[in-house]
Amino acid sequence: MKAIFRRELVAYYTSPIVYVYLAVFTLFSGIFFQAVCLYNKTTNMGGIYDNMFSVLLFIIPILTMRLLSEDKKYKTDQCLLTAPVSLTGIVLGKFFAATVVFLSGMAVFFIYAFMLSIYSAVEWQLVVCYTVGMAVLGMAFISVGLFISSLTESQIVSAIGSFACMIVIYMIDMIASFIPNKTIASMVSSLSFLTKFYEFTYGIINISAILFFVSFAAVMNFLTVKVLEKRRWG
Amino acid sequence: MIEVKNLCKYYGDKKAVDDISFTVEDGIILGFLGPNGAGKSTTMNMLTGYLSATSGQALINGVDILKDPIKAKEQIGYLPEIPPLYLDMTVKEYLDFIYDLKKCKSPREEHIKQICNLVKITDVYERIIKNLSKGYKQRVGLAQALIGNPPILILDEPTVGLDPQQIIDIRNLIKKLGERHTVILSSHILSEIQAVCDKIVIINKGKIAANDTAENISKSLSGDHRIIVRIDGSRDENIKLIKGISGVVEVAADFEREPGVFEYTIETDGNTDIRKELFTRVAEKNRYILGLKSAELTLEDIFLKVTMGENITTAKKEKKQEKKDDGGKK
Numbered sequence: 231m232k233a234i235f236r237r238e239l240v241a242y243y244t245s246p247i248v249y250v251y252l253a254v255f256t257l258f259s260g261i262f263f264q265a266v267c268l269y270n271k272t273t274n275m276g277g278i279y280d281n282m283f284s285v286l287l288f289i290i291p292i293l294t295m296r297l298l299s300e301d302k303k304y305k306t307d308q309c310l311l312t313a314p315v316s317l318t319g320i321v322l323g324k325f326f327a328a329t330v331v332f333l334s335g336m337a338v339f340f341i342y343a344f345m346l347s348i349y350s351a352v353e354w355q356l357v358v359c360y361t362v363g364m365a366v367l368g369m370a371f372i373s374v375g376l377f378i379s380s381l382t383e384s385q386i387v388s389a390i391g392s393f394a395c396m397i398v399i400y401m402i403d404m405i406a407s408f409i410p411n412k413t414i415a416s417m418v419s420s421l422s423f424l425t426k427f428y429e430f431t432y433g434i435i436n437i438s439a440i441l442f443f444v445s446f447a448a449v450m451n452f453l454t455v456k457v458l459e460k461r462r463w464g
Numbered sequence: 465m466i467e468v469k470n471l472c473k474y475y476g477d478k479k480a481v482d483d484i485s486f487t488v489e490d491g492i493i494l495g496f497l498g499p500n501g502a503g504k505s506t507t508m509n510m511l512t513g514y515l516s517a518t519s520g521q522a523l524i525n526g527v528d529i530l531k532d533p534i535k536a537k538e539q540i541g542y543l544p545e546i547p548p549l550y551l552d553m554t555v556k557e558y559l560d561f562i563y564d565l566k567k568c569k570s571p572r573e574e575h576i577k578q579i580c581n582l583v584k585i586t587d588v589y590e591r592i593i594k595n596l597s598k599g600y601k602q603r604v605g606l607a608q609a610l611i612g613n614p615p616i617l618i619l620d621e622p623t624v625g626l627d628p629q630q631i632i633d634i635r636n637l638i639k640k641l642g643e644r645h646t647v648i649l650s651s652h653i654l655s656e657i658q659a660v661c662d663k664i665v666i667i668n669k670g671k672i673a674a675n676d677t678a679e680n681i682s683k684s685l686s687g688d689h690r691i692i693v694r695i696d697g698s699r700d701e702n703i704k705l706i707k708g709i710s711g712v713v714e715v716a717a718d719f720e721r722e723p724g725v726f727e728y729t730i731e732t733d734g735n736t737d738i739r740k741e742l743f744t745r746v747a748e749k750n751r752y753i754l755g756l757k758s759a760e761l762t763l764e765d766i767f768l769k770v771t772m773g774e775n776i777t778t779a780k781k782e783k784k785q786e787k788k789d790d791g792g793k794k
Contacts, residue, residue: 306548312514464515
């Protein structure tokens with residue numbers, strides 16, 4: 231797992247993808263920083279994180295689109311799958327590499343917080359709370375992208391497929407509101423990413439929300455392992 | 465040692481590999497021969513754990529590749545048909561990655577350097593793989609298979625795309641590797657298999673058509689046991705002389721190959737070695753044998769015979785069946 235993690239991390243930082251990702255992340259978070267904090271003269275950064283939810287829907291697929299699809303296309307999966315490494319090791323190596331890149335993008339929030347702290351007191355506990363929320367949310371999104379990339383050998387298909395899944399996740403509350411059966415509707419809405427993430431932006435660290443995102447990521451990674459396993463039986 | 469037992473692989477309804485079994489003993493270079501689409505790569509992919517068999521078993525030094533994949537894979541170095549190279553890495557980074565991936569224990573720099581010297585890629589060590597020529601890419605692929613010094617090497621068409629000099633280099637290298645490793649080598653280039661391999665498995669339409677040394681396969685296929693001999697002197701007298709030897713079934717004279725020298729094709733009963741007696745008889749008549757060879761098939765002949773027609777085992781069975789039937793009639 232370590233070898234794959236390291237290789238993926240190096241591959242990220244030697245390809246333009248990660249710089250596009252970081253640029254887009256910084257651009258939008260910068261705009262929201264201006265709009266939420268500087269314009270309203272507040273040190274409460276919750277609004278930035280809030281707005282970044284929808285940006286993540288679009289930029290995380292960029293990060294994950296090549297993870298497994300490229301291996302399949304260039305047959306480098308033969309090297310991974312015939313090496314003495316477990317399938318879980320392969321999937322987790324790639325997952326954590328993408329997670330590290332994602333987290334590195336979030337470092338910019340601390341720069342904003344530091345800039346604000348020059349002018350006024352910043353509630354650092356809140357910044358940490360927002361960051362934890364976004365970190366687990368990002369991990370759940372990455373696991374979806376990784377799963378989709380295991381299904382195809384085309385990066386474009388992988389990216390578009392991931393977009394589609396992310397939009398469905400975004401619309402869970404709306405979908406639930408259309409369901410006439412109340413029990414089913416409440417079951418669907420309990421899967422809502424938005425409501426769980428917004429709790430963090432209100433400054434609440436909800437363990438059950440953390441568990442939800444982490445276990446969601448674990449289930450998606452498990453499914454990715456199963457896809458790789460199934461391919462061998464194809 | 466590699467043991468393959470009743471291995472089958474279906475792709476949907478299509479049977480790609482059909483109940484094949486063979487064993488590769490330690491220290492043997494086994495040639496895996498077959499036309500395109502015969503099931504060579506599928507079999508190799510199953511041996512290395514890249515694909516799972518629909519049924520059957522592949523044991524790598526006694527370890528089942530499906531039951532304990534990690535332990536089995538530790539013992540295999542695999543070069544697939546298309547070398548699995550990360551094109552964005554330098555050769556050094558790539559081999560370092562493979563070293564980590566295989567969790568090698570031997571001293572890193574020394575081990576990698578040794579392999580680079582062996583496959584002659586030291587001069588491109590710092591270059592990005594994307595920019596290398598096909599031949600170098602192939603050799604980097606071979607290098608990754610060698611990392612970790614696995615006792616078993618599985619090489620799928622290792623000389624494809626190389627120039628003649630490189631082909632010779634790689635063949636010599638494989639021969640050298642065969643001294644310390646068990647090697648399975650697939651190819652549809654017959655001369656390559658003949659030059660390098662101790663044993664041959666011919667596979668056709670997913671089935672094993674022959675499994676033996678080239679010599680034995682050739683013998684069993686040329687079941688008519690023919691000898692071709694060149695003798696000087698009168699044609700008719702020579703035919704008479706040869707016919708006088710016990711065990712000779714048929715003699716046919718060819719045209720005059722050299723002035724006063726004819727070539728004769730002698731068919732024997734298959735049980736008697738007539739060569740010594742032939743020599744003595746010809747010498748007694750003060751004539752000379754100017755050439756003597758058995759009409760065994762070349763690998764090309766075997767390949768064509770096996771892949772175009774029935775496989776040997778079925779052909780033999782049919783022969784036996786015919787004999788039985790004849791016996792019954794009598």
